[in-house]
Every structure is written in structure tokens, then in C-alpha cells.
Amino acid sequence: MLPFSYVRPAHVAAAVAAHTQDGEPRYLAGGQSLLPALKLRLAQPSLLIDVARLPELSALRREGERLVVGAAVTHSALAACPHIPALAQLAGSIGDLQVRNMGSLGGALANADPASDHAAALLGLGAEIRTDRRVIAADDFFLGMFETALEPGELIIEIAFPLPNRAAYAKVRNPASGYPVVGIFVAEAADGIRVAVTGAASSPYRLSEFEMALAGDFSAAALEGLSVPAEDLNRDLHATHEYRAALIPVLAKRALNCGRKP
Amino acid sequence: MRVAFTLNGKAVEAEVEPRTLLVDLLRQTLLLSGTHVGCDTGQCGACTVHLDGRAVKSCLVLAVQADGRTVLTIEGVAAGEALHPLQEAFRDRHALQCGFCTPGMIMSGLDLVTHLDKADETAIREGLAGNLCRCTGYRPIIEAIAACIGEKG
Ligand SMILES: Cc1cc2nc3c(=O)[nH]c(=O)nc-3n(C[C@H](O)[C@H](O)[C@H](O)COP(=O)(O)OP(=O)(O)OC[C@H]3O[C@@H](n4cnc5c(N)ncnc54)[C@H](O)[C@@H]3O)c2cc1C
Ligand code: FES
Ligand code: FES
Numbered sequence: 007m008l009p010f011s012y013v014r015p016a017h018v019a020a021a022v023a024a025h026t027q028d029g030e031p032r033y034l035a036g037g038q039s040l041l042p043a044l045k046l047r048l049a050q051p052s053l054l055i056d057v058a059r060l061p062e063l064s065a066l067r068r069e070g071e072r073l074v075v076g077a078a079v080t081h082s083a084l085a086a087c088p089h090i091p092a093l094a095q096l097a098g099s100i101g102d103l104q105v106r107n108m109g110s111l112g113g114a115l116a117n118a119d120p121a122s123d124h125a126a127a128l129l130g131l132g133a134e135i136r137t138d139r140r141v142i143a144a145d146d147f148f149l150g151m152f153e154t155a156l157e158p159g160e161l162i163i164e165i166a167f168p169l170p171n172r173a174a175y176a177k178v179r180n181p182a183s184g185y186p187v188v189g190i191f192v193a194e195a196a197d198g199i200r201v202a203v204t205g206a207a208s209s210p211y212r213l214s215e216f217e218m219a220l221a222g223d224f225s226a227a228a229l230e231g232l233s234v235p236a237e238d239l240n241r242d243l244h245a246t247h248e249y250r251a252a253l254i255p256v257l258a259k260r261a262l263n264c265g266r267k268p
Numbered sequence: 269m270r271v272a273f274t275l276n277g278k279a280v281e282a283e284v285e286p287r288t289l290l291v292d293l294l295r296q297t298l299l300l301s302g303t304h305v306g307c308d309t310g311q312c313g314a315c316t317v318h319l320d321g322r323a324v325k326s327c328l329v330l331a332v333q334a335d336g337r338t339v340l341t342i343e344g345v346a347a348g349e350a351l352h353p354l355q356e357a358f359r360d361r362h363a364l365q366c367g368f369c370t371p372g373m374i375m376s377g378l379d380l381v382t383h384l385d386k387a388d389e390t391a392i393r394e395g396l397a398g399n400l401c402r403c404t405g406y407r408p409i410i411e412a413i414a415a416c417i418g419e420k421g
Contacts, residue, residue: 012269012286012332034333041328042310044287054286056333082322102398103376104313107322108329184397 007044014056018063018161022138024055025159033057033161035078035113038105057161063112065164071196073169077112077162084111092173092191093127099177100124101184112162115147118154120240121185121205126175129202129210130191133167151208168196172224174264176257177205180244187245190257192216194224201258206239206250216258226259271335275300276344284331291315291326293334294341302342302371306400313399316372317341323379325398342371345378353419354378357412365403372399377413387414 012034015021025031029052034040036058043049057063063078066087073089085098085106100106100114100123114124115135127133128144135142138161147155156162170193177189186205193200201216219228236251245253272281275298282297294300294317306314308327315327318340345352351359354377364370373396380395392410401409 007287009285009287012330014332014335034330037330037333038310038328041330045309054330058333102313103379103395104316104323104325104328104398105310107319107379108324 007041008047008050010044010051011053012056013053014059016060018060018138018163021055021057021060022159022161024053025161027053029053031055031159033116035110035116036080036108038101038109039113039117039119057112058110062163069166071169072166074164074166075111076164077115078110079112081106081109081111081114090131090167090169090173092170092175092193093131093167096123096127096175096191099175111165115165116154116156116162118148118152118209119185120151120208120210121187121189122210123175123177123186123189123204125210126186126189126191126202126204127167128165129212130175130193130195130200131167131170131173132193132195132197132200133165135162136164136166137162145212148209148211153209170195174261176261176264178253178257188250188253188257190254190261192220192258192261199224203254206254208240213254213258216255220262224262226262229255229259229262269332271331273334273336274338276340282331286330286332288331289327290317290319290329290331290334290339293331294326294339300341300343304368304371306368306372311400312369313372313376313396314369316375316399318375318379321382323376340375342374345374352378354381354412354416357415358409361408361412361415363404363408363412369399369401369403373401373409377409377416380413381416381420384417387417389414392417 031053032051034054034056058078063076065074065076067074081097081100085094133144173193175191177186188206189204191202199217199220201213204210234251234254236247239247239250241247294303304314306312310328316323317326320337376399
């Protein structure tokens with residue numbers, strides 16, 4: 007790793023102020039995506055601003071019909087939170103035990119890996135992202151591969167997930183990396199049916215065709231005969247685009263059948 | 269930068285560069301070489317230590333991130349000459365051969381012993397997903413951890 011400076015501000019205002027310095031400042035949460043990138047010199051920040059212990063980023067509370075999760079809450083802590091079982095199960099399936107103990111929800115979302123598990127939950131539940139300056143709807147958050155709507159220096163404070171009537175997540179993991187080859191989050195969410203896909207394209211997206219099919223009948227049977235075109239999907243050494251296209255309806259049905267006998 | 273934290277029950281202080289990894293501080297400056305480095309890329313789990321009671325990969329943590337917190341390494345697991353029950357279980361069940369992965373396996377295993385309510389094999393296997401072993405085939409490691417969880421209840 008190339009040298010950098012490090013600060014650990016006590017409050018959000020000081021963290022955001024530190025990010026206005028010259029050079030290339032960068033927030034650091036759990037470091038589970040950033041440190042590997044620094045080791046590979048994919049990023050060369052001049053300053054790391056540690057936000058993992060900011061008190062304003064540590065929420066984990068019910069707020070009416072929402073679950074509010076601080077950006078610095080670890081995947082492990084979220085996995086132990088009972089309010090949205092599908093979200094807890096998803097968080098508990100990320101990477102491995104040690105990664106879940108360090109990695110945070112805010113870091114995962116800001117990183118915007120095209121195969122991020124949390125991205126599927128964010129879109130699938132129609133959450134909102136509260137930053138130091140505004141509120142961003144999930145549908146407006148992911149712009150492309152590793153690209154989000156966050157402005158330079160914009161800090162995620164917390165994420166508000168509306169409680170769904172029902173929700174489930176199903177994925178096929180890459181056995182080496184653990185990341186999803188494809189992951190599908192389905193929900194009867196507060197604002198209607200949502201079906202979100204991660205791992206299949208350059209950034210996570212919603213499947214409106216599937217959502218419409220499920221609007222009248224929230225069951226695997228409603229998806230019978232539906233397929234997705236393969237052309238625009240990811241192809242890499244782990245899976246072809248045709249394979250990813252084939253996985254999407256299979257995993258959507260698996261998620262819908264979750265908790266029922268096959 | 270100055271870092272100060274609790275290491276295996278004792279207060280320690282050290283001067284580090286911000287880019288120093290926790291594993292390098294432990295092994296090279298504090299001379300605790302029980303924590304191993306197998307890959308340095310976050311894949312193998314040989315470098316696993318506890319940070320505030322949870323297993324983390326010390327090759328993916330900066331030393332400055334441990335400032336003011338509590339770190340436990342393999343050297344702090346036994347009480348003097350008396351092995352921890354999980355270490356006893358590893359010895360009794362031949363859960364180590366070359367021993368390279370063992371410090372990391374014990375530290376992840378301790379997290380599982382603390383946080384799992386029952387000795388469920390699937391949960392133990394899933395909990396060890398971040399620890400690679402080239403020798404044992406995992407079965408005796410899983411049995412040792414299961415035995416230790418069993419004794420707890
Ligand atoms: C071995 C391994 C396996 C993994 N497997 C998976 C997997 O299966 N599925 C999966 O989804 N992920 C996986 N991950 C990634 C993991 O989920 C990371 O925890 C997560 O992507 C980043 O969270 P972090 O807290 O570590 O963020 P960091 O690495 O600290 O930061 C990541 C990025 O987010 C920015 N950032 C951090 N916090 C904020 C904030 N509050 N506001 C704005 N920007 C912020 C940082 O500047 C940086 O650019 C894996 C990682 C490893 C090392
Ligand atoms: S040395 Fe840290 S995970 Fe391999
Ligand atoms: S005992 Fe040799 S690597 Fe596990």
C-alpha cells in the first residue's frame with residue numbers, strides 16, 4: 007500500500023469537513039473492500055477518514071413502519087436483527103464470518119459492486135439512503151459499475167428500509183469468491199411488488215416484467231413462461247450471460263417458494 | 269501515529285504508519301508470530317484475530333483501526349499453561365496437522381463457540397467459510413468446535 011494519512015473524527019460534521027481537503031480523501035468504514043483495493047493500488051487516497059465509529063452512523067432501530075440501519079452497522083449486527091428476516095438472512099450470507107464482522111452496510115452500498123448482496127435488498131425493499139445532505143431513493147442510487155449518485159464527499163448516515171409484507175432473497179454463489187453470480191430479492195413491499203437483481207449486469211436493477219406478473223398473484227406460478235434476454239448481461243470466467251439469464255427466473259421462483267415445501 | 273489498545277488483556281502502545289496492517293504490527297513490532305499470514309489478500313483466514321470480541325482478518329485491518337479497542341490473538345487464548353477447552357478439543361480430535369491454519373481456525377472457532385447456540389454442523393461449516401485448511405479435510409476441526417459448543421450448553 008502506498009502511504010496515506012489517517013484521521014478518525016468524532017462527529018459527522020468533522021468527517022465531512024475533512025473530506026474537503028486537497029488531494030484524494032476517502033472515507034474508510036470496515037475496509038473490507040477498500041483495503042484490498044489499496045493493496046492492488048486500484049485506489050491511491052491521500053487521506054483516509056475513518057467513519058466506522060461515528061455515533062451518528064450506528065443506528066439500528068424501528069421507526070414506525072421502517073427499519074433504520076446506520077451506515078456503519080456491520081453485516082453481522084444486521085444479520086442478528088429480527089425486524090426484516092429476509093434482510094437479516096441476506097446480511098448473514100455475505101462473504102464469510104470475518105468479513106461480516108468488519109464490513110458495513112454503508113460501505114457495501116457506497117462501493118456499489120455489481121454483485122453486491124446489499125444492493126439487491128436496497129432496491130428490493132425500496133429503501134431510502136439518508137446522507138449528510140439529502141435523501142436518495144433506492145431507485146435513483148446505483149448509476150453503473152462501482153458508480154452511485156453520491157457526490158464527492160457525500161457521507162451515507164443511515165438507510166431506512168420500509169417493512170415489507172413478505173420478502174425473500176435467493177442467490178447462486180461463486181464458490182471461490184462467495185459473491186453472488188446472480189442474486190434475486192423479491193418483496194411485497196410497502197409501495198408494491200419489487201423484484202431486484204444483483205450480479206447479472208453492470209449494476210443492480212429491477213425486473214418490471216416480473217413485478218407486473220406478480221402483482222395479481224405473488225407466487226412462483228405467476229412467473230411460469232417468463233424469461234429474460236441474455237444479450238446485455240455480464241459474461242465472465244464464472245458464468246456466461248446465457249447462464250445468468252437462465253438463473254434469473256429460477257432464483258426468482260426459489261425466492262418465492264422460500265419457506266414453502268417444494 | 270501512536271496507537272494504544274488492549275492486547276491479550278494488557279495495555280500496549282506502538283508507533284505505526286497509517287498504512288501498517290494490524291497483522292504486521294502484531295508479528296513484526298510486537299513479536300507475536302502466532303498469527304499467521306497465508307495470503308495477505310483476505311482469502312485464507314490464517315491471520316484471524318478478535319477485535320472487540322469478534323473474529324476479523326488482521327491482514328484486512330489497519331493497525332490504526334484497532335486504536336482504543338481490544339485485540340485477542342492466539343497467544344492470549346490459553347490461561348498460562350492451561351489450554352482453552354477449544355484448544356484441548358483440537359488436540360484430542362487431531363484437528364491440526366501442519367498447524368499453519370490452526371491459529372486462525374481457533375480464533376474463528378472461538379467466535380462460533382461464543383455466538384452459536386447449538387452445535388449445528390451446517391452453521392459451523394458456514395462459519396468457517398473464511399478459513400482454509402490444506403491438511404485436515406475440515407472434519408476434525410468441525411467436530412472439535414461442535415464438541416466445545418456442546419460442552420457450553
Ligand atoms: C473475502 C471477501 C468476501 C466478500 N464477499 C462478499 C459477498 O459475498 N457479497 C458482498 O456483497 N460483499 C462481499 N464482500 C465485500 C464486503 O461486503 C464489504 O464489507 C463491503 O463491500 C464494504 O464495506 P466496508 O464497510 O468494508 O467498506 P470500506 O471497504 O471501508 O469502503 C468501501 C467504499 O465505501 C466508501 N464508504 C464507506 N462508508 C461510507 C459512508 N458511510 N458513506 C459514503 N461512502 C462510504 C469508502 O470510501 C469506499 O470507497 C467481500 C469482501 C471480502 C474481503
Ligand atoms: S493472511 Fe489474512 S486472510 Fe490470508
Ligand atoms: S493443518 Fe495444515 S493447513 Fe490446516
